[in-house]
Amino acid sequence: MIKYFFKAVSVTAITISLTLVSAVSFAATDVRIMWYGDGDKENVPIQGQIDAFNAANSDINVILDIVPYDAIMNTLPIQLAAGEGPDIARVTDLGGLNKYYADITPHVANPQYYEDSFGPFLKWYRKAGDTSSIHGFHSTMTVTGPYVNKTLFEQAGVDLLGPGATWAEWADAANAVASKLDIPIPMAWDRSGHRVSGPAVSMGAQYFDASGDPKLVDDGLKAMTQMLYDWHQNGTMSKDLWGSVSGTKYHAPNDWWNAAEVVFMMSGSWQIGRFANEVGDDFDWWAVPAPCGPAACTGMPGGNALLAFTANDAVGRVMDYLSSKEQLGAFIGEVLAIPGHLDLPVDYQTDDPNAKHALETFAGAVPTIDQVAFDLQAHVDNRIMFNAIISRLGQAIVGEMSLEEAWVKMDEDVEKQLKEKYGG
């Protein structure tokens, strides 16, 4: 009897051990992606692609954590600093997190594909002096620029301005429409230093000194911030929008825009899909070329990239899959974005003439982007400058300090932050 008992125990133990060993051996490798999306418009397509990947690759289990944009900006850096970050994340502070990026060159099937397809953007992710690492790829490219409510222009009998129109001329036109139709907000901007920077470059801002170090405040930046300040004082822009938050907090005027309470909105190409969904047939919205200043007529380039924080074969395969022409093209086509891929035919899934026109306008704006804007976007510390602009300008607009004091504080903020970061 005891013999049988011991036999049974032994057999059970061996079976359990073998099951555990095989389970461990064949367990799928988890790859965790931290993703922010512009609502279901972006989240649903990416989830579909991840599900398809998981179904086709039983040895890899991709987990998509959809988080708010704030989590990418504020939580992700702390997670990474603590060594607890995801394997891959969709980020917009492309250079700011570069110390955490992993080089996946040995783990991707064809490194040359990344160079050929995303070449100009790869250097935005790399550390200074690094010319070869592959950390990921541009998920979508963006260009900042304005939209107008075309229906309001037509109703007011005011002509839309063409290429070459200046910021002052657009402000006048927006005010003319608003006053004729009693629209509360002639002009609204995303509250973001990045959004201010394209127009500032148009006004002649350089952002860097002769040696290439950040030098924020110059006559160009002063001219643009003065304009924004004046617009808030004379009612061209509403204090209710930028005034509803503080510091460096981002604020987009989409609610007012969707309600046709804004004539002219300064934002960027990432809004196309959102407008197509949210505005629908309510009014015609039109992307217009970047208004001009004395130095240029430029927006800011940008975008978001899927970047790796872990280097292994599983991460490499996920990156290969998501960056492939087939998957990236399908994603871009569905979310109505500009590709960051240099050779990607996109079949945009929309019949909306507003969206089609906006895509053409923003894609057409890419070659006109000023070199200063490209250099600024590529700079590792650009966020420090963007944040200094928006927080201090915000304070000046609500009367906490004069604009002159704000300019001094902007430079001090940049200097202080760089000192903290690099020592000295």
Next chain:
Amino acid sequence: MSNIRINIKNFFIRVFNIPFAFLMHAIDIIMWPIQKIIGVRNMPYIFLLPNLIFFGLFVIVPLGVNVAFSVTGGDELLFADREFSGAKHYNYLFDCENYLNANSCTEDFFWRGVHNTIFFVIFQVGLMIFFSLLTAVILNKKIIGRGFFRSVFFFPVLLSPVVVGLIWQWILLKNGILNAFIEANGGDKFSFLTDPGWAMTSSIFVSIWAHMGFYTLIVLAGLQAIPPNLYEAAEMDGTSRERTFFRITLPLLMPNLLVVFILASIKGVQTFDEIYVLTGGGPGTSTSLIVQYIFTTGFASSGSVQNFGLAAAASMVLGIVLLLLTLIQLYLSRSRENKHQEI
């Protein structure tokens, strides 16, 4: 029959006691030699040890880590990668030409937070005490639906600060419910949250609305503890209502009002979440309080340098202020107790 029941009950009690008996014996095996070594007198420390370990892990260690962050620099999280910077962050915080003019300070956001917090606490605490007292006095009277109203006034205390902030944001926004009502009645819209003056007023109002119920309860308990015969005697003497209130109610409520004052002050200095949701600290920095400064400096820099050291130094300053308030509370409550004992 009953004997059988008792036996079954005893049986189950014994069965259930077996694991506890084992446990107690196991503890005894460990404790006995310890007691032998350190003596019976020192045994309480051994029993306190688990609590002390938890307290140390979750209070003392984080405090030490905070101090360490405040004297090291850089944007790295791990101490191995941070450089010792001494009092640099404290010097930053207190480097000011004129403490009353935040713009003259190196770290002007900190001083704006300090100024706003002082303003907020003075008005919020003052009004909180006034309205808590008023509400408690009314709710202490025999009014119709007294129980219902007590629940109504206490209800906001149960809400999460984020919910409070969101509810009032929907009401007070330029396109919110209140402005819609004002406009429907022929008035002009107010910028309750985007005009610097109105934003602070709205923040104070919302904070009082959210927390008043708790303090009302404290005052109400005090009112109910006042012996009714004092009021009867006053009534027999023909004392006026005002005189009764100022000569009997208020003096006897003082211990409770003191508790309200200190607790509300501490809570006021710590205020962050509901105001952050309501106004985001804006417009500009007009409702940005000191805790928001710590949060944004350390954890919500939106791509700027995450200055953990500066945030830690500011939280040390805040901690010292809170410690002082707590000491004042202890001193005042003890001196009152001593007075009562003398009487």
